[in-house]
Amino acid sequence: MAKILKKERLSENTVKMVLEAPLIAEKRKAGQFVVLRINEQGERIPLTIANADKDAGTITIIFMEVGKTTSLLGTLKEGDNIMDLAGPLGNPTHIEKLGTVVCVGGGVGIAPMYPITEAMKKAGNRVITIIGAKNKDSLIMEEEMKSVSDEFLICTDDGSYGTKGFVTQVLEDVIKRGEKIDVVVAIGPVVMMKAVSKVTRPHNIKTIVSLNSIMVDATGMCGGCRVSIGGVSKFACVEGPEFDGHEVDFDELMTRQSAYGKQEHESMQCFLRDKK
Numbered sequence: 265m266a267k268i269l270k271k272e273r274l275s276e277n278t279v280k281m282v283l284e285a286p287l288i289a290e291k292r293k294a295g296q297f298v299v300l301r302i303n304e305q306g307e308r309i310p311l312t313i314a315n316a317d318k319d320a321g322t323i324t325i326i327f328m329e330v331g332k333t334t335s336l337l338g339t340l341k342e343g344d345n346i347m348d349l350a351g352p353l354g355n356p357t358h359i360e361k362l363g364t365v366v367c368v369g370g371g372v373g374i375a376p377m378y379p380i381t382e383a384m385k386k387a388g389n390r391v392i393t394i395i396g397a398k399n400k401d402s403l404i405m406e407e408e409m410k411s412v413s414d415e416f417l418i419c420t421d422d423g424s425y426g427t428k429g430f431v432t433q434v435l436e437d438v439i440k441r442g443e444k445i446d447v448v449v450a451i452g453p454v455v456m457m458k459a460v461s462k463v464t465r466p467h468n469i470k471t472i473v474s475l476n477s478i479m480v481d482a483t484g485m486c487g488g489c490r491v492s493i494g495g496v497s498k499f500a501c502v503e504g505p506e507f508d509g510h511e512v513d514f515d516e517l518m519t520r521q522s523a524y525g526k527q528e529h530e531s532m533q534c535f536l537r538d539k540k
């Protein structure tokens with residue numbers, strides 16, 4: 265059981281929650297996630313630990329309301345409880361002083377990017393951050409990301425804020441400046457992580473992506489999160505969620521992600537009908 269201590273709406277469909285979870289707060293490292301279940305009948309969903317406060321015994325999750333479970337989670341209020349909360353899960357991000365690190369966050373992917381950016385900065389790296397969203401209103405965590413970056417770049421698809429265009433265009437401009445980049449870390453929609461990996465490949469820049477494959481048990485038992493990395497099957501929950509972007513079969517991942525599209529749509533329709 266985890267109590268919701270604070271709830272804040274960051275954009276029309278993005279919600280931030282601070283949860284009481286002292287044991288997870290104590291142990292978690294950048295890049296790790298929790299799996300939660302709202303009620304007895306609920307499905308289990310993975311969400312990244314966006315922040316944690318050891319002293320207060322709390323963790324922060326930031327999620328986008330995309331389907332039934334995340335929408336239901338968004339209806340909970342401060343003081344309500346989440347029935348199950350398991351974590352920290354997954355391998356932490358490998359953090360060390362590498363030199364110049366470019367952190368690229370897209371949409372709600374900015375939330376999981378934050379603890380990694382913070383840890384990379386703390387480790388002594390020069391951090392160039394690029395964040396992007398559809399428009400100004402859907403951009404989240406600007407101040408937090410800026411506070412842990414040496415150079416901070418923003419773009420929006422419609423040009424309503426920052427540079428007009430995708431994070432990949434801004435990344436290409438940074439690469440073209442000719443400065444040595446030691447690693448790029450990218451988190452966002454699969455199509456964005458695929459595009460970032462395509463940009464960095466010809467320049468031989470190591471690229472780390474965090475895969476949001478469908479997860480069920482998150483213990484390596486069900487096989488739901490299977491991804492192909494360099495032609496080898498891996499389980500994102502226990503062997504990831506981070507992998508070398510140049511090795512990921514992104515097309516297979518996208519096909520697997522949409523495998524339950526019909527059921528997800530039906531589930532959302534039932535949720536909306538019951539809400540009336």
Ligand SMILES: Cc1cc2nc3c(=O)[nH]c(=O)nc-3n(C[C@H](O)[C@H](O)[C@H](O)COP(=O)(O)OP(=O)(O)OC[C@H]3O[C@@H](n4cnc5c(N)ncnc54)[C@H](O)[C@@H]3O)c2cc1C
Pocket residue numbers: 297308309310311312313326327328329330331332333334335354372375376475476477478479480505520521522528529532
């Ligand atoms: C390690 C990891 C960390 C994540 N961190 C975040 C985060 O910090 N913030 C955030 O907004 N989202 C995050 N996600 C994605 C989040 O888990 C899904 O958005 C959520 O499960 C969707 O559930 P739903 O019932 O609301 O939507 P659905 O209608 O069920 O699905 C909508 C989309 O979510 C995907 N999805 C459905 N079920 C799962 C599942 N059990 N596991 C993963 N994806 C699923 C589907 O492929 C579909 O594309 C993360 C995913 C992973 C694997």
Ligand code: FES
Pocket residue numbers: 478479480481482483484485486487488489490499500501502
């Ligand atoms: S979620 Fe079941 S094996 Fe990874």
